[in-house]
Amino acid sequence: MDPFWSNIFRKPGYKATLAYFLGTIPIFANLGRRELGFLEALVHQRNYHPDEVVFTEGDIGSGMYIIRSGGVRIEMKNEHGENRVQANLEAGDFFGEIALTTPHPRIATATATEQTVLVGLFRADILDAVRKHPAIASKILLGLTRVLSERLQHAGLRLREQSFSHLDTSRGEHS
Amino acid sequence: MTSLPRPTGPAKNLVLFIVLTAGIASGITIFSSASTLVDWIETATNGLFLPILLSLIVTFLLDPLVQIFERAQISRTASIFTVYFILLVLVMLLLVLIGPPNWKSMLDALRADFPRYIARVLDYLNNLLASLHSQFPYLEHYDFSGKFRHWAQEFLGLILLETPRSALRIGSLFLLVPLFSFFFLRDSRRIMRSLISLTPNRYFEMVLDIYDRVSWQLAHFIRGRILEALIIGTVVWLGLSLTDIRYAPLLGVIAGVTNLVPYIGPIVGMVPGLVIAMVDLGIGPQFWWIFCVYLLIAQVILDNFILIPILISRVSDLHPLWVILAIVMGGKLYGVLGMIIGVPIASAIKIALLEIRQYRSTFNSTREILLSRRN
Numbered sequence: 001m002d003p004f005w006s007n008i009f010r011k012p013g014y015k016a017t018l019a020y021f022l023g024t025i026p027i028f029a030n031l032g033r034r035e036l037g038f039l040e041a042l043v044h045q046r047n048y049h050p051d052e053v054v055f056t057e058g059d060i061g062s063g064m065y066i067i068r069s070g071g072v073r074i075e076m077k078n079e080h081g082e083n084r085v086q087a088n089l090e091a092g093d094f095f096g097e098i099a100l101t102t103p104h105p106r107i108a109t110a111t112a113t114e115q116t117v118l119v120g121l122f123r124a125d126i127l128d129a130v131r132k133h134p135a136i137a138s139k140i141l142l143g144l145t146r147v148l149s150e151r152l153q154h155a156g157l158r159l160r161e162q163s164f165s166h167l168d169t170s171r172g173e174h175s
Numbered sequence: 176m177t178s179l180p181r182p183t184g185p186a187k188n189l190v191l192f193i194v195l196t197a198g199i200a201s202g203i204t205i206f207s208s209a210s211t212l213v214d215w216i217e218t219a220t221n222g223l224f225l226p227i228l229l230s231l232i233v234t235f236l237l238d239p240l241v242q243i244f245e246r247a248q249i250s251r252t253a254s255i256f257t258v259y260f261i262l263l264v265l266v267m268l269l270l271v272l273i274g275p276p277n278w279k280s281m282l283d284a285l286r287a288d289f290p291r292y293i294a295r296v297l298d299y300l301n302n303l304l305a306s307l308h309s310q311f312p313y314l315e316h317y318d319f320s321g322k323f324r325h326w327a328q329e330f331l332g333l334i335l336l337e338t339p340r341s342a343l344r345i346g347s348l349f350l351l352v353p354l355f356s357f358f359f360l361r362d363s364r365r366i367m368r369s370l371i372s373l374t375p376n377r378y379f380e381m382v383l384d385i386y387d388r389v390s391w392q393l394a395h396f397i398r399g400r401i402l403e404a405l406i407i408g409t410v411v412w413l414g415l416s417l418t419d420i421r422y423a424p425l426l427g428v429i430a431g432v433t434n435l436v437p438y439i440g441p442i443v444g445m446v447p448g449l450v451i452a453m454v455d456l457g458i459g460p461q462f463w464w465i466f467c468v469y470l471l472i473a474q475v476i477l478d479n480f481i482l483i484p485i486l487i488s489r490v491s492d493l494h495p496l497w498v499i500l501a502i503v504m505g506g507k508l509y510g511v512l513g514m515i516i517g518v519p520i521a522s523a524i525k526i527a528l529l530e531i532r533q534y535r536s537t538f539n540s541t542r543e544i545l546l547s548r549r550n
Contacts, residue, residue: 046376053377062380122380124387132242
């Protein structure tokens with residue numbers, strides 16, 4: 001068959017769909033196929049050019065983004081007002097999830113590093129889903145809570161390690 | 176890349192002249208084609224305004240019911256059909272139990288009675304004028320009653336002319352409104368999502384957030400207004416049915432619909448009922464009961480003390496000046512229908528603006544907090 005026509009009439013396998021992609025994200029790992037289909041109708045897919053800003057520090061955040069393809073650079077301003085790169089995220093990573101539950105100003109700036117497709121999940125849609133489909137919405141929120149608490153625990157452990165090491169060094173100085 | 180040589184002297188003037196002429200000509204073309212385009216659109220959408228408006232109203236009313244079924248894991252389309260089916264059964268039951276209010280004979284009787292009511296009002300006016308003339312002789316050559324009679328005859332002619340046409344239109348409404356509202360109910364989310372997705376990335380989150388707040392407020396407001404009109408209409412109907420007055424259902428409908436317009440609406444809605452009561456029943460206990468139903472029960476007790484505090488937030492209150500402007504402008508655009516829906520639409524615009532302003536102010540305050548924390 002002519003590749004042009006085969007491109008148009010090609011039936012996308014399940015692996016090419018947005019629902020399958022969402023299922024590979026840790027937050028939504030516990031969702032079934034039907035729930036993923038519901039989630040697919042809830043999220044917004046957005047395209048970004050290289051160096052296009054997704055959000056800047058101080059913006060009112062209203063949701064999280066998942067990188068479907070491309071890459072995103074996360075930067076934070078230090079005390080001198082210079083941007084310092086915190087992380088370079090790739091496809092499958094997600095960011096901005098804090099703003100999903102409460103309106104918080106963004107604490108970092110996110111910029112697309114190449115041609116990027118982001119999948120946005122926003123508070124307005126989640127609240128709508130909570131009203132209309134509480135069962136599925138609570139599953140989504142539960143997954144989010146799990147990932148967030150894992151991160152919190154991780155951060156807490158690191159903080160403790162740091163403070164202990166700080167104590168160790170200060171003790172060393174005294175003796 | 177080679178740049179073109181810059182024209183100088185007369186050549187420059189010529190270029191300027193050509194550019195200006197082309198600009199003006201294309202401007203005129205666009206303007207004239209735009210006005211014919213507007214004409215086309217107006218002709219094409221002429222009869223669609225009312226069905227779409229009614230379908231939107233039905234959609235707003237049915238959406239909560241559909242959501243109840245949707246919550247029970249039924250697909251949206253199936254839920255809509257279920258709601259439709261239940262409503263159909265309810266209407267059938269009502270028709271079987273009570274029997275349909277005989278709109279046609281009522282309309283025929285009204286058409287026959289209308290000249291009589293006008294004549295009585297004219298009599299009354301003439302008496303009033305006679306006493307006025309005796310006191311203010313210089314008003315003599317002012318032909319009030321002639322003007323009023325002329326206006327009334329025109330109005331009657333309009334009713335006679337419009338009835339068969341509107342019967343046809345009502346028939347098409349019964350077909351169009353359920354159809355339109357079915358699609359609005361099923362696809363409104365998808366339609367709005369695709370519209371919102373047109374916004375640029377930078378403003379997408381803000382637009383989505385504002386849309387969410389505004390749409391929630393608006394749905395609340397519109398649902399409240401419609402329920403208020405329905406309840407007022409029903410109460411007036413029931414209250415009038417207790418007396419010997421004719422056309423109680425029709426008067427109830429008028430009272431409910433005019434109640435959508437604040438300040439002026441209830442008064443206008445009261446006039447036909449009071450005129451009919453005065454002519455048919457005379458000024459006696461029944462007349463005063465009807466007066467009480469309209470003013471005290473429907474307006475003061477029900478509307479002011481019960482319905483408005485529960486259903487409608489004070490946010491949607493408009494300044495009386497805006498109310499008058501909305502009525503006048505609505506009337507210019509869509510006649511009587513425009514007068515009635517002008518004020519709710521103005522309130523809707525006000526709610527939207529207020530929500531956007533509030534969103535922006537919270538945005539700014541949180542931003543300030545963040546900045547101050549960093550410093």
